[in-house]
Amino acid sequence: MNRFYILSTSLHLIIFAVFIFANRAGFKPIPEFEVYKVSIAPLPQPKIVSMEESVEEDVKRETKTEEKAPPEQKAKSEKTKKPKAKTEKIIKKGLPDIKPKIYTGSGRGFTYSYYLNILLNKINKNWHNPFKDRDIVLKSIVYFEVDKNGKLYNVRLEENSGNELYNETTIRAVILAKKLPPLPQEFSDDYLKVHLEFLTAQ
Amino acid sequence: MNIFRIFLDSSLAAQIIMSVLAIFSIWSWAIFFKKLFEFAKVKRLSEIFFSNYYSHQDIQELENMGYLLNDSPYGRILESGIEEYKKLKASKPVHSFEQDTQKENPNLKEELSDNIRLAMERIKITEMSKLETSLPALSTFVSVSPFLGLLGTVWGIMVAFLDIRARGSAHITIVAPGISDALITTVYGLLVAIPALIFYNIFQSRINNFNSEFNKFVSEVFSRLRKNLLHRSEH
Numbered sequence: 001m002n003r004f005y006i007l008s009t010s011l012h013l014i015i016f017a018v019f020i021f022a023n024r025a026g027f028k029p030i031p032e033f034e035v036y037k038v039s040i041a042p043l044p045q046p047k048i049v050s051m052e053e054s055v056e057e058d059v060k061r062e063t064k065t066e067e068k069a070p071p072e073q074k075a076k077s078e079k080t081k082k083p084k085a086k087t088e089k090i091i092k093k094g095l096p097d098i099k100p101k102i103y104t105g106s107g108r109g110f111t112y113s114y115y116l117n118i119l120l121n122k123i124n125k126n127w128h129n130p131f132k133d134r135d136i137v138l139k140s141i142v143y144f145e146v147d148k149n150g151k152l153y154n155v156r157l158e159e160n161s162g163n164e165l166y167n168e169t170t171i172r173a174v175i176l177a178k179k180l181p182p183l184p185q186e187f188s189d190d191y192l193k194v195h196l197e198f199l200t201a202q
Numbered sequence: 203m204n205i206f207r208i209f210l211d212s213s214l215a216a217q218i219i220m221s222v223l224a225i226f227s228i229w230s231w232a233i234f235f236k237k238l239f240e241f242a243k244v245k246r247l248s249e250i251f252f253s254n255y256y257s258h259q260d261i262q263e264l265e266n267m268g269y270l271l272n273d274s275p276y277g278r279i280l281e282s283g284i285e286e287y288k289k290l291k292a293s294k295p296v297h298s299f300e301q302d303t304q305k306e307n308p309n310l311k312e313e314l315s316d317n318i319r320l321a322m323e324r325i326k327i328t329e330m331s332k333l334e335t336s337l338p339a340l341s342t343f344v345s346v347s348p349f350l351g352l353l354g355t356v357w358g359i360m361v362a363f364l365d366i367r368a369r370g371s372a373h374i375t376i377v378a379p380g381i382s383d384a385l386i387t388t389v390y391g392l393l394v395a396i397p398a399l400i401f402y403n404i405f406q407s408r409i410n411n412f413n414s415e416f417n418k419f420v421s422e423v424f425s426r427l428r429k430n431l432l433h434r435s436e437h
Contacts, residue, residue, distance in 0.1 A: 008229075
């Protein structure tokens with residue numbers, strides 16, 4: 001029986017060898033694909049900014065608009081001007097792992113919770129948390145602005161979670177939302193600033 | 203398609219399954235070569251045996267066929283028949299057959315001659331079981347290999363789905379490796395099972411042929427020896 005085993009093993013080795021040599025000899029082998037590391041979505045370079053800086057930026061913008069405005073309006077605006085400090089209004093309602101902090105352009109409160117629900121639902125639909133049901137706690141904050149027409153712009157990472165994949169998924173979720181419904185007509189400001197906190201479920 | 207690369211890139215479970223299938227494949231081909239060699243040998247010796255068998259008319263001459271009786275299965279069947287025939291002749295004097303049959307048992311001649319048939323049948327069964335060796339193993343490979351391949355497939359798909367769950371994405375780059383792992387084991391399983399099934403059917407049909415040939419030979423030798431035995435007893 002041994003010689004038959006040897007014969008059979010030899011036959012198998014010959015078949016393997018034929019396969020390997022046929023592959024190397026150029027019998028139209030399947031092209032090998034090169035692997036590139038790519039981002040999940042085309043993203044702007046994540047820029048980490050602190051909350052304080054973003055508030056300062058708001059202030060600068062306001063002062064610029066005031067400078068451009070005619071002197072009469074300027075006087076008006078001075079009258080109606082409210083204290084600059086702490087213009088934010090934190091809305092705690094929302095989905096369990098997405099918490100928005102809303103800033104209005106003028107500093108007035110944003111009281112339209114139905115609009116926020118639409119915003120959160122749309123972003124939450126796009127967000128696939130890669131660390132769901134895991135014991136990892138990650139938090140990232142994405143900053144973006146919504147104009148009167150509901151268009152999102154100036155999307156950037158405000159607080160780095162420390163995990164690249166997690167950061168990308170959060171930014172992607174916001175970018176994919178693309179356009180929201182127009183801001184409420186009653187809302188007089190030109191844009192809405194949103195600091196969206198993404199937190200892994202605990 | 204590089205076989206070794208596919209093997210190395212596969213998961214551990216797929217590698218184990220492919221290794222087992224490779225062993226099965228080597229084993230089944232070894233059985234194929236062994237049986238091919240055995241059947242060719244039996245055929246060659248049988249041809250030599252029959253060329254001598256038909257040229258010898260007398261029982262005494264058949265006894266002197268020497269090595270041919272031991273080498274071929276037909277020879278061994280004939281040898282056992284002749285042995286029994288000789289035993290019968292030695293144990294019972296020729297004249298007593300006549301007396302026995304007439305007085306006590308009229309079927310005694312038939313019963314005694316049946317011993318020759320039974321002796322040849324016994325050897326025939328032994329020869330058949332020799333020819334059938336290793337066929338159960340071949341049959342096992344035929345039935346087990348596709349199932350092993352299928353096991354690898356199910357395992358690979360399961361792993362692929364677990365990956366989807368863990369990464370939270372059903373992108374092709376996540377699903378494809380698991381699926382290809384899964385499918386390659388089925389391919390290997392079928393590559394082992396299909397040749398094994400062909401070999402099994404070929405050998406099974408040959409064995410059936412041998413069985414009918416042996417039966418034919420047994421009845422031919424039996425009638426010849428019986429005729430000889432009865433002919434002698436009448437004189």
